[in-house]
Structures are given as C-alpha cells and as structure tokens.
Amino acid sequence: MGVFQQILQQMINGLSLGSIYALLALGYTMVYGIVKLINFAHGDILMIGAFIGYFVLTKIGVTPGTLIIAFLISMPLCALLGVSMEKICYKPLRNAPRINALITAIGLSFFLENGARVLPAIGPNPRVFPTLPPVTHHLLGVGLSRVQIIIFAVAVGLMLILNYIINFTKIGKAMRAVSYDKGASYLMGINVDRVISFTFALGSALAAAAGILFASAYPQVEPYMGIMPGLKAFIAAVLGGIGSIPGAMLGGFILGVAETLAKGFLSSQMADAIAFGLLIIILVVKPAGILGKSIDEKV
Amino acid sequence: MNKRLLVIIGVILILLLVLVAVFTGRRESDTIKIGTIMSMSGVVSHYGIQTRDAIQMAIDEINAEGGVLGKKVELLAEDDEKNPEKTMNALIKLATKDKVPAIIGALTSDCTLAITKEAQQRNVLLLTPTSTNDAVTDAGDLIFRSCFKDSFQGSIVARFSIETLGAQKAAILYDMNNDYSVGLTKAFQETFESLGGQLVAIESYAGGDKDFNAQITKIKAADPDVLFIPDYYSTISLVIKQVRNQGLDVTMLGADGWDELTGQAGDEAIGSYYSNHYSPDADDPDVQEFVRKYRERFNVTPNALAVLGYDATYILLEAMERAGTTDPQKVKVALMETDRKFVTGHIKFDEQRNPVKSVTMLRIVKGEDGKLATEYVGLVNP
Structure with a gap:
C-alpha cells in the first residue's frame, strides 16, 4: 500500500467516523440555537436509538431491508422521547437561569444511562449488535466497506432532508425565526412551544439514526455507549460554531478526519491530544467556531 | 415551627442510627467469612459471574464435607464493574464492615493492582485467581496469585x-x-x-x-x-x-x-x-470432573477464569485448615506450603508468591x- 493509498484510506475512515459525529452534532447545535441549552442528554439518545435498533434487528434479522425498518422505528420513537424530555424536564425551566437547565440536562443524562443499566431488557453488560456480513469493495487499492457506504449514504441523505426542512418549509422558517429572536417571533404569532418541540424531535431522530449507524460500525451496545460520541459531537458543534447547522456538519467531519489522521500518521498514543490540540488552536483563532457568528453583547 | 420540625427529624435520625447499630451489632455468627471481589457487570461480566459461581461451588463442596476449622464458610461477593475505584470501595467494605480475613480477587489486573497496597496495610490476605500482570504480587507478603504471569x-x-x-x-x-x-x-x-x-x-x-x-x-x-x-x-x-x-x-x-x-x-x-489457563476438552480427569459438575449446576461450559476461581478457593481454604486459624499472618505461611495438583495444574508458590504453571x-x-x-x-x- 503506497503512501497515497494510505492517505486516501485514512480519509475514508475519518469521513465515515466524522459523519456520525456530524449527525449527532446537529442535534446539539439546533437545540442550542433555539433555546440556548447544551442538551447533555443528547448522547444518551444515541444509546437509546441504538438499543431500539438492536431489539428490532434481533427480532426480525438483518438484511438491508430490515435495517431501513430499524431506522423507521427507532427514529420516531426517539423523536417522541426527545419531545417528552423537553416537555417534562426543560420546559418548566425555560425562564429559570440557564445553569439550572444545564444541570437538569446532566442529571437527565445520568438518569438515562443508569436507568438503562437497571432495566432488565437492557442491563449493564455489553451486547453484540447484529450486523450485515462484511463486504469490502476495492477502488484504486483502497478498501471501502459496506458499512462505510451505508454510513455515508444515510448521513448525507439525512443532512439533505434536514437542509430542506430548515430552508424550504414553513416550520423551518419558524425555527430560524425563533433562533433569531424568540420574543419577537412570539409576538409575530409563531407558536414557540411547538417550534421548540419540533427541534427536539428533529435532533433526537438524527441522534437515533446516528446510534444505529454507530452500532453497525462498532457492533456493541451498552448503556454508556453514548458518552464518548456525545462528547465528541458536542466538541464538533462548538468547533463548527454552536448554533450553526452547516457548522455542525463541518465540525463533525473535521473532528473525525483529524482524529483518524492523527492516529494514522502521527502517534496513536497521542491521537486524542493532537486532535483536541488542533481544536484549541482553531478556537483560539476563531472563538465563535469556524462558521459561528460572534454576536456583540446587546445592552 | 421550624424548630419542631428539626426536633422531629433529629429524633427520627437517632432512631435510625440505633436500629442500624442493633442490626449490625447482632451479626456475631459462627461462620468463616470469605470475601470475593469480581466484575459481575460491565465489559468482563462473563468472567466475573462464572468465577463467582465457581467459588461458590467450591465453598458448597467444602461445607458439605464439614467446612473449615469446624465452621461453615460463607462467601460475601462484591461487584466492582471492572472499575478500580469501585474495587477499592469493595475492599474497604469487606475489610471494615464484614471484617473478612481473606479475599479472593480481584478479577482483572488493573482492579487488583488498585487494592494490593491497601489490602496489605489492612492485614487482609488477597489471593487473586486471575490477575496476570507481573506487578500484582509486589505490594507485600499477603498478596498471592494462583495463575501464571503475563x-x-x-x-x-x-x-x-x-x-x-x-x-x-x-x-x-x-x-x-x-x-x-x-x-x-x-x-x-x-x-x-x-x-x-x-x-x-x-x-x-x-x-x-x-x-x-x-x-x-x-x-x-x-x-x-x-x-x-x-x-x-x-x-x-x-x-x-x-x-x-x-x-x-x-x-x-x-x-x-x-x-x-x-x-x-x-x-x-x-x-x-x-x-x-486450561482447555475444557483436555483429557485430564480433574478437568473432566470439574467441567461436568459445573455444567450440571450452571448449565454452561466454564471458562478458564471460573476454574481458576475454583482452584483458588481450595488453595485458600486448605491453607486455613493447615494454619488452624484464619489469621492472615499465619495463613500466609501455610499458603507457602501448598504443594499439590489442582484442576489447572500443580500449584507451588515461589518466593514472589506466584505459582509456576503451564500455558495452554x-x-x-x-x-x-x-x-x-x-x-x-x-x-x-x-
């Protein structure tokens, strides 16, 4: 394998990891854009989504067709979970100081993780996620596995759909308005509560999809599986500019590629340090993130 | 009004404390308590559960034969979730609350390494059936292992x-x-x-x-x-x-x-x-016998860690019987005299309290x- 092939192969590895981060980062950034809340329980939605996929796939077997069914069941269920989380936990705190909602989010995250741990159907022990048999396609001496193709296709497809919803539908317009100025949109007759619920639903559905993709690529599901991807996706969202949707996608891809290239060409022991060091540099140069707008304090 | 509430809460707390003291104080029993710290949940749960079961099986067999020093043996099993901090908590609980003289465990090397110093200081004998890292027995003369080294x-x-x-x-x-x-x-x-x-x-x-x-x-x-x-x-x-x-x-x-x-x-x-450490389909009659008994009771073929746990229990309890006491300082001397064949092979400890065993x-x-x-x-x- 030549150096060129190695670089190309590592890019593919990085992009496939990055697209999962990107899907998850979208949820963080949308919720932040609308209610200015870092929803730390978002990574655990990925876990719930993966577990729903696990139950569906173990029940009906794995073929490309049943994989689609798993997405179709897991995404709406997680959307529902996201909306109820918002209604029960965050809505009562909407006018409280922001730190209260943040602490609630962290508490909710612990609740979901440990709740899953004690639930007999899930339990504390890792399980093997059912996957399609491995198939690898070779192109220019570079391997592209079926899982990677599925990840790309689903991630990019969902991002296009999201882009359409945000930019070309009425509810998308309302979302943009609320994120721009919540008070004014309320006065203009926009149902802010509904928009917020919709945002949570959208973000959670994407997290569920990310969960199934993550579990297909790394076939093991356990209650704490959402913590690390959640954290990385949060960083990706900040890197891209929190509140910016294209920023979250970009941030996810950059983080995935940076992490993989650091492991592949520098030192695998220092990979996380190098990847996160890069992020610090970017944030020092551009504190609002790559695509974030720095907003002057309104007085 | 607030004062009254405080008084009521105070009275309830004192009552609770008294109750706890009464119940824990009464636990004077005539059994020998042995602790075990296993990772019964988490990433190596298959090891932890099976090893705990095997230790229990060995203890039940020994109890059926009359126990140790004329007393029945009771196993107190703690779960550390393969988290070294939780292993430490489990050790402190077993050493202070249950006052066990000896612990079989922990399961994985990182968990065992986290508690060896503390066990030595608290005068608790630690026999790990499964931790293979070389440094495990370095902490002191109360730390033993019954498997080979990495x-x-x-x-x-x-x-x-x-x-x-x-x-x-x-x-x-x-x-x-x-x-x-x-x-x-x-x-x-x-x-x-x-x-x-x-x-x-x-x-x-x-x-x-x-x-x-x-x-x-x-x-x-x-x-x-x-x-x-x-x-x-x-x-x-x-x-x-x-x-x-x-x-x-x-x-x-x-x-x-x-x-x-x-x-x-x-x-x-x-x-x-x-x-x-062993192969379940080896010809050795001891292995066959153990695998048969284990399958009969738990309906699963035992893994290597289970059989190591089984052996460790016998090694420890036989040493206690030889020492004539559960005092860790005396049992430690008796452990060094161990010299017979167990299921996973012949056990004889070297000066570093490691056995010399073969690899399968x-x-x-x-x-x-x-x-x-x-x-x-x-x-x-x-």
Whole structure:
C-alpha cells in the first residue's frame, strides 16, 4: 500500500467516523440555537436509538431491508422521547437561569444511562449488535466497506432532508425565526412551544439514526455507549460554531478526519491530544467556531 | 415551627442510627467469612459471574464435607464493574464492615493492582485467581496469585508464533491504559525480537475506544504475518470485526483475555490462536470432573477464569485448615506450603508468591453445531 493509498484510506475512515459525529452534532447545535441549552442528554439518545435498533434487528434479522425498518422505528420513537424530555424536564425551566437547565440536562443524562443499566431488557453488560456480513469493495487499492457506504449514504441523505426542512418549509422558517429572536417571533404569532418541540424531535431522530449507524460500525451496545460520541459531537458543534447547522456538519467531519489522521500518521498514543490540540488552536483563532457568528453583547 | 420540625427529624435520625447499630451489632455468627471481589457487570461480566459461581461451588463442596476449622464458610461477593475505584470501595467494605480475613480477587489486573497496597496495610490476605500482570504480587507478603504471569504468557505466545506458525513479522495492537495489555505487549515484544522476529507495527488505543480503523490501516500497510491483540473479549470482538472489514487477512493472536470470545464474535475469529489457563476438552480427569459438575449446576461450559476461581478457593481454604486459624499472618505461611495438583495444574508458590504453571494454546474453530468453539493445540511447560 503506497503512501497515497494510505492517505486516501485514512480519509475514508475519518469521513465515515466524522459523519456520525456530524449527525449527532446537529442535534446539539439546533437545540442550542433555539433555546440556548447544551442538551447533555443528547448522547444518551444515541444509546437509546441504538438499543431500539438492536431489539428490532434481533427480532426480525438483518438484511438491508430490515435495517431501513430499524431506522423507521427507532427514529420516531426517539423523536417522541426527545419531545417528552423537553416537555417534562426543560420546559418548566425555560425562564429559570440557564445553569439550572444545564444541570437538569446532566442529571437527565445520568438518569438515562443508569436507568438503562437497571432495566432488565437492557442491563449493564455489553451486547453484540447484529450486523450485515462484511463486504469490502476495492477502488484504486483502497478498501471501502459496506458499512462505510451505508454510513455515508444515510448521513448525507439525512443532512439533505434536514437542509430542506430548515430552508424550504414553513416550520423551518419558524425555527430560524425563533433562533433569531424568540420574543419577537412570539409576538409575530409563531407558536414557540411547538417550534421548540419540533427541534427536539428533529435532533433526537438524527441522534437515533446516528446510534444505529454507530452500532453497525462498532457492533456493541451498552448503556454508556453514548458518552464518548456525545462528547465528541458536542466538541464538533462548538468547533463548527454552536448554533450553526452547516457548522455542525463541518465540525463533525473535521473532528473525525483529524482524529483518524492523527492516529494514522502521527502517534496513536497521542491521537486524542493532537486532535483536541488542533481544536484549541482553531478556537483560539476563531472563538465563535469556524462558521459561528460572534454576536456583540446587546445592552 | 421550624424548630419542631428539626426536633422531629433529629429524633427520627437517632432512631435510625440505633436500629442500624442493633442490626449490625447482632451479626456475631459462627461462620468463616470469605470475601470475593469480581466484575459481575460491565465489559468482563462473563468472567466475573462464572468465577463467582465457581467459588461458590467450591465453598458448597467444602461445607458439605464439614467446612473449615469446624465452621461453615460463607462467601460475601462484591461487584466492582471492572472499575478500580469501585474495587477499592469493595475492599474497604469487606475489610471494615464484614471484617473478612481473606479475599479472593480481584478479577482483572488493573482492579487488583488498585487494592494490593491497601489490602496489605489492612492485614487482609488477597489471593487473586486471575490477575496476570507481573506487578500484582509486589505490594507485600499477603498478596498471592494462583495463575501464571503475563511475562511468561506473552513470551509463550511470541515463541508459538515463531516456532509453530513460522511468523517473521508481527504487529501489536494494545490498550495503553490497561496494565494487563501493556504487560503482555512488553513480554511479547521482547521474546519475539530475541528470537529473531521483526516487529513491524506497534499501535495502541485508549480503553473504551471503539474505532480502530486508523490503526488497522497503518498495520495493513506494514504487512505483518501475525497480529497480537492482548485485551479482553468484548474489545477484541470489535477489533477483529474491523480488521476483517478492512480486508486485512492476517493470523490473529491473543492471550487469556480472549476466553469467552467464541460467544461474542462471528466467523471473523476463526483461525485465531490464544493462550489460556486450561482447555475444557483436555483429557485430564480433574478437568473432566470439574467441567461436568459445573455444567450440571450452571448449565454452561466454564471458562478458564471460573476454574481458576475454583482452584483458588481450595488453595485458600486448605491453607486455613493447615494454619488452624484464619489469621492472615499465619495463613500466609501455610499458603507457602501448598504443594499439590489442582484442576489447572500443580500449584507451588515461589518466593514472589506466584505459582509456576503451564500455558495452554487454543485455536478458534467452527464447531459441529455451527457455533464457534476452541480446539486444543498444545501445552507449553515453563
């Protein structure tokens, strides 16, 4: 394998990891854009989504067709979970100081993780996620596995759909308005509560999809599986500019590629340090993130 | 009004304290309590549960024969979730609340290493059935183990890959945060190089990582004959899937942490080799007897850690019987006199309180029922 092939192969590895981060980062950034809340329980939605996929796939077997069914069941269920989380936990705190909602989010995250741990159907022990048999396609001496193709296709497809919803539908317009100025949109007759619920639903559905993709690529599901991807996706969202949707996608891809290239060409022991060091540099140069707008304090 | 509330709460608290004191104080019993700290949930739960069951089985057998020092033995099992901090909590609970004289455990090397100093200081005898890291018994003369060491195990796997598999170039992928994985890597590397082999790639990851694609791509470019992956089965099942997904066709090697992999992995594991403490299909009548009894009671073929736990229980309780007391300082002397064959082999401790035992090499094959199984390849004596 030549150096060129190695670089190309590592890019593919990085992009496939990055697209999962990107899907998850979208949820963080949308919720932040609308209610200015870092929803730390978002990574655990990925876990719930993966577990729903696990139950569906173990029940009906794995073929490309049943994989689609798993997405179709897991995404709406997680959307529902996201909306109820918002209604029960965050809505009562909407006018409280922001730190209260943040602490609630962290508490909710612990609740979901440990709740899953004690639930007999899930339990504390890792399980093997059912996957399609491995198939690898070779192109220019570079391997592209079926899982990677599925990840790309689903991630990019969902991002296009999201882009359409945000930019070309009425509810998308309302979302943009609320994120721009919540008070004014309320006065203009926009149902802010509904928009917020919709945002949570959208973000959670994407997290569920990310969960199934993550579990297909790394076939093991356990209650704490959402913590690390959640954290990385949060960083990706900040890197891209929190509140910016294209920023979250970009941030996810950059983080995935940076992490993989650091492991592949520098030192695998220092990979996380190098990847996160890069992020610090970017944030020092551009504190609002790559695509974030720095907003002057309104007085 | 507030004052009254405080008084009421105060009275309730005092009552609770008295109740707790009464109930814990009454636990004066005529049994010998033995503690065990096992990882019964989390990533190595298959080991922890089976080992606990095996220890319980040994204790039940001993109790049926009349117990130890004329008393029945009672097992207090704590779960550490393979988290060294929780192992420490479990040790403190067993040592202070239950006041056990001896503990069988912990299961994994990182958990055991976390508590050896504390156990020595608190005058609790610690006999780990399964922690293979070399440094485990360094903390003091109350720390024993009844399995082989990683430096020995790692060098056997290296020797096996050169002498039996004819490998020239090897790669290693290990967990840099795990004492077990690091110790094995060091041992494998030293022996492999001293026998004239060449290590073409040494890559690492951090415990809990799930994406190994970058490291595997790098290893693939180095084109090794064998790939040594010293870690526990749940991580291994992820690694080998990604190895095969990238189309890397290399013989994979592991150590005793691979035990139970057959229930977790798919066909990608076939043709791999690993070192272990025993093979359930060995001809040894003691092994046959143990496997039969264990299957009868728990309906599952015991893994290597279970049989080690079973042996450790007998080693410890026989030493107590010889010492005529449960005092750790006396039992420790009696333990050094251990000299007989147990299920996993002959046990006699050296000055460092480690036994000298043989290593079994196993190959993963497709069984007759279509599931993965292990096949006995050979026994390597020290």
